[in-house]
Amino acid sequence: MRKYLIISLLASYSIVFAGESEDFKAVDNLYKERNFKTALTESEKFLQKYPESKHQKSMRDKVAKIYFLEKNYKKAEELFKKLFTMEEKQSQKEEYASYLARANALLNNSNSAMFYLREIKDEKTFQKTFFAVAQDFLAKENNEAAKKAYTEIINNKYENYKESMMGLGIVYYNLKDYDKAIYWLSEFSKAMPNENKEMVSYLRASAIYRKGSTDEAIKYFEELANMTPASEYSRKAALYLIEIYSNRKDEAKVRFYLEKLKGTKEYNTAMTMIGDLYVTKENYEKALDYYNQSNDKNNPKLIYGEAYSLYKKGKYEEALKKFQSLKNSDYYNQSIYHIFAINYKLKNFDEIIRNREIIRKVVVSQVDTDNIIRIIANSAYQVGNYKLAKDYYGRLFAVSPDKENLFRVILLDSQMLDMEDLRIRFNQYNELYSNDTEFKKDVYLYTGDAYYKAGDPERAEQIYKTYLNQYTNTEVISSLMSTLLEQKKYDEMEQYLSLAQDESSVNYLKGIAAMGLGKYDEAEADFQKVLASGDQSLSTKVYLNRVRNYFLAERYNEAVQAGEQYLSKITPDKEKAIYSEMLDKIGLSYFRLGKYDQARSYYSKIASMKGYEVYGKFQIADSYYNEKNYEKAASLYKEVYNNYGETFYGEQAYYKYIMTLSLTGNTDAFEREKDNFMKVYPNSNLRGTITNLTTNMYIESGDTDKAIESLNNSSSNTDDVAVKETNTTKIITLKLQKKDYKDIEKYIAELPTEEERAYYLAQYYAAKKDPKAVKEYEALLQYDKYKAYASKGLGDYYFDKKDLAKAKKYYGTYATVNKNPDEYILYRLGQANEKENNLKMALTDYKAVYSKNGKLANDAMLKAAEIYDKQENVAEAEKLFTKLYAVKNNKELKAYSMEKLIYYKLVKNNTKEAKKLYDELRKLDAKRAEKFKAYF
Template sequence: MNKIILSLIFLMLLSSQILPQSAAEKFNLGTKAFVTKDYVEAYNYFESFFNEHNEIDEMYSTAKYYSGESLLNLGEKHAAKERFEFLVNNYKWSTFRDAALYKLGLIYFDTKKFEQSRDRLNILINNYPTSQYFGPALYWIGESYVEEGGIDVAIKYLEDAVAKRKSNKYIDYSIYTLANVYERKGEYQKAVEYYDQLLSFHKESKFAPIAQFRIGYCYFQLKEYQSAILELNNPTIESLPTDIHSEALYLLANSHYRLSEFSNAEDVFLKFIVDHPGSNLLRNTKYGLAWSYFQQEKYNDAFEVFNTLSLVDDSIGGNSFYWKAESKRYAGKESEALTIFKEFVQKYPGSVLVNNAKYQVGGIFFTGDKFKDSEKYLLESVDSDNAIVKSKAYILLGEMNLNNQNYSAARKNFKTTLSIADTLSDIYSNALLGLGISSFYLKQYNEAARSLIDLETKDASFNHNKVSFYLAESYFAKGNYAEAVKRYNKIDKDDRGLNGLSQYGKGYSYFNLKDYENAILSFSNFIKKNPTDIRNLDARLRLADSYYGNKNYISAGRIYKEIFLSNEEKARDPYVHYQYAQALFKGGNTSEAISEFRILQSTFPESEYADKSLYIVGWIFFQKNSYNDAINSYRVLLNTYPNSSLNPIVYYSIGDAFFNLNKYDSAIVNYQKVINQYP
């Protein structure tokens, strides 16, 4: 502006010397009026000047320029444009041509004729590289490309404008726009660099406060939430217009939330609600507040906010309706949650959360053992597009099948889950476990072991007691008792349920391995720690068998007798009676043994142990050299059980008894019966 005023003064002095008095006077009066910003008066004097001065010279071009400037200042852009175009096209030697080109660029920009604007500004930067308008021209060309969406070309011109820092009066505009363009491109780190440059070198710029906010926004988009919090807490933010200040608070609260700083998020959300009650972000903010409460396990507070939001039928209202039900569920108020979930299903059948709600209804019914109702909702929820909800529903259906001993259906549902769920998720692990268990009960022991080993390989800590137990059971069923013992031993002693079962399983494994000492220890441990378990009686019997196998007939006999004399079901098992009599016999109490064998035969005459008992009675007499008693006992067996599989050895034993009595003819008769009747 100073340059323009000096030029005017010089031309006024010059005009007074070379122009006729009337033309010079009008030029001088026009310039004076322009300097004093009386643009109407200036325009009129310059028009009168044109009527009297027809010579094409610097004075004429100057008058044209200031006539155009006067019109421009009066808001007459079209008329001003004509003056500037005339000057630019006809006075290429004019000292005001660069200024006229610049003004034309701005006029065309304001009227959104961006190509014409760039045409005039490009002439300026190509022909007047030292002009004071060179830097601003680069800026406006960049802005024109921004307006048209030519972001990459805009960046080139804006970077050039920023480089012309000293000669660009729009340097802060250039830096801010360049940063903003990078932000639009999603190059947030580059945007931050230029916003920071603006704050560092142009602190007094009107763009400084908004640049501070934009830096916070960019860091938020970069997921650098700690940096976003630092920038958005800058006091400069407080000077922003209300709408931008509210957005800054909203981003600040969300940054705290993303860092799991839920208490801080709560504070900022509450400040937003107090400071900006009319903001269009108010419902989003309340929704964020509800989530902050929820994450802090303030479920009652979360419910209150979600409930208020759910009264308005929009997307936030629909989501809030669902989450107010979740708030009740997490608060342990499942009956209230159930009611709200069912209302949600009715009210929002098209919601993306409807299958989530159906799953939760099914889950609540499941935990309440209402399996029929649970199954109905779970079968509906498997239609979800959400893989997590879908797989969770199949998991619950599989568990329900296990509870109902429908192992084939359980296996199918667990397999379906495996085809849906993320292999790294707990859902996938649960499905592998369920598949292993259901396969075990279907007697598909190899598949059971394979699934459980896959789970163990994937996550050794996942429900490892149950994994170890069913692996042990699978190995046991396959007859691999040594491997079964290893797996039983991996079960934690703190797990009372499975540890007890593992002792029972170990006892059987050791027994089958004929490791009677360890079998005795395992069965004894199980009996001691599980006195009311339904397996206790069977464990006592196997403990007696283990003592028997270990040749501790006295201990075996004592336990057999306890069972035999009890009123429990096992007391009526001929096996117990037989083992008791055997223990007496092996323990040297032959008289009592004979008595018990005879009682067994008379009590259970059709059992597999009846003929064996009579045979052992004969054998006891034989061992005592009471050959006649032995012969009589053997004959009782032959008469009572003529088709017994023991008869060949009975005849042979009778022959031996006669032989020992020196009755060789009788011995031969019985030996011949063996030869002739049982070839």
């Protein structure tokens, strides 16, 4: 029995070893055949299947090297690390150290890369690897690490030290240290005069140009650009020369170098580049002229430049179409603000409100987010949807707290008589903006009026009197009169009425009242009556209120004119508050007109007044911020914070300074200053805003994991339901974009409404191609907001399932919901009708598509032409094929269209035209033309 057992065990072991050996040979053969993709998969299986195999090390070695070759450096690093630790043979260990040094360099792990490099004792291997590591650092834009590596190689005159001079030159170029870049590139040229001559010349010329020595750079660029034959670097040099001569307005030279680029891809680049240059100079007509000369009409960068130029020229409809056409490009996010702004200018308020949710689904800068929210809020206000307007003004204040945003919320609370929220916001205003003069009168007036309307005249009275303890204002007095009359406090009424008994005061108060009611022309007429009366006691107040009136009416030029006229009539020392507000209103008017230099001249005067220094300096910084001169703005914000950190504007300045760091992509400084802000202002209302800013910065940099982490932190640190909801929606959107479905259902379940949950579940299931999406689409059909989205989803689902009746039903629903259906839907309807042989309807659908002149226009026109052809409707078919024949850059379509047209011409015995087309077709596609040879 024991004998049989031993024989049995030996047999089983033989089978195991035979299986392992055969598997190893099979994998090894895959490597020999260079079938690396399959080899990698089979190697991984082998390692799992035979963990104790003698081939484990050999197989790991192969797998690690394949991962390295396939640029999966993380996986390669993990495997080489194990091999390095296990290996005892020094030469093999050093080979693994070499791979580890390079893998870590390519993963931007500088310290680890250098650690493994120093583990290499063989001098030749060490020097060869060192240069490769330096090159890898450079390739991954790890310029500081590359600089250290190249410098050590050069100083020690290791192998490739001459080539390292060029690398070091490129590093210094990347670091914008152009003098050192020029030096090392020149040293490389001396050391290796026949190597990379054109590239080095180009880089050296670029560095000279970047350091501001334009005339010197021109010589080198021209030498390159005029080389024969032209090369990649000569064309790049020509592009630089076009930029330089465009800036110098030397049109002859621009034309000369453009001529050299004709017929190359750089020609289109040049057209776009010159167009962009003219945009920066605000010469939008010239910009459009150059954009139009490019043949690369579908280039999103060019389309964006065209759209922006049209927008600045006031051609809003054209601009809108172009911005909207960027939907599936990288430029769509930065187009979103302009789409909203144009719709607002065109008074498409309903359209704005309809598309408001897009802000949750796209990633835009914080500045654009704030502006879009403001546009949505203003649109809702314009159409009388105060609840929605308040919601968006509230969001705006939560993200970008300032007195104007808070004032808007208070205004809407007062109109909606939301007394609990009004109480909170009014207290908030007094805590945050106790020194405010711009909105104070209106805040107190609207809040008091709301309490009066809500049946609480006593509280209204308190609010009016609190204001009147500091200021005298006819509107506030008038409202106070109403509350006193309600409470029959006649003695007190007399006391306040005595403030305005003469005719001039009455006219003045009438003017104030009219201004408060937005009757600006009426107010101006009343103020003019006071001035005509010659009452000097009111003249200064009238001066200021005329400027206020123009400012409120958004007649900024007149506000400036009146303000500058009256400034000399006001005594700054005696009438400091009025004088400072006059300066402020003039400055703000220039600011609103985009005349920042003039605005700054007035803010500088405010900054020189005792007690107003911080406000003036903050406004100067803000003007540079609005001008998008973030470097200058950052410097001034920091100065305000350093000198006035304990004040409201000091805190605001620090926050805005942090914003500039975000906008300029200075991540390290942003993280440092953000953390410091939280320590300096532990109770700041801006903490949540900074958290949002952090999130947006991570989103814009593409680090979605950190963005999600930041959004989760934001939700954990707030009780605001709206903020939590917005954060959750953004997390879901980011996960969908990244195809990271972990925990996504948990986040979707946190959404407050069934409507939103169904919408995001539909997206999630659709992304996974899960049929459960159908159920969610069907649920969404009951909601107007998502009916179009759901209809399209269902239409696509049933179309793919070849259930054309249902597909048409849902596409039809989409077309009903959208007055201007998407061309994709119409095209799908055409396809469905054509498959059902409902050719008449199919033609109607295809015509609707190509009439839009969109991306599917040619496809739809071809479909329609083929239907006419089948119906032997030669006249209509010929019309469409003639149009298709004229389509540029589509050889196949042109040849096919010509084939059809030749046939039609022959049918009509028009041999002359047929021959012309035949000759052209022979040149384009001789094989197609062959079938017509017998006719000619």
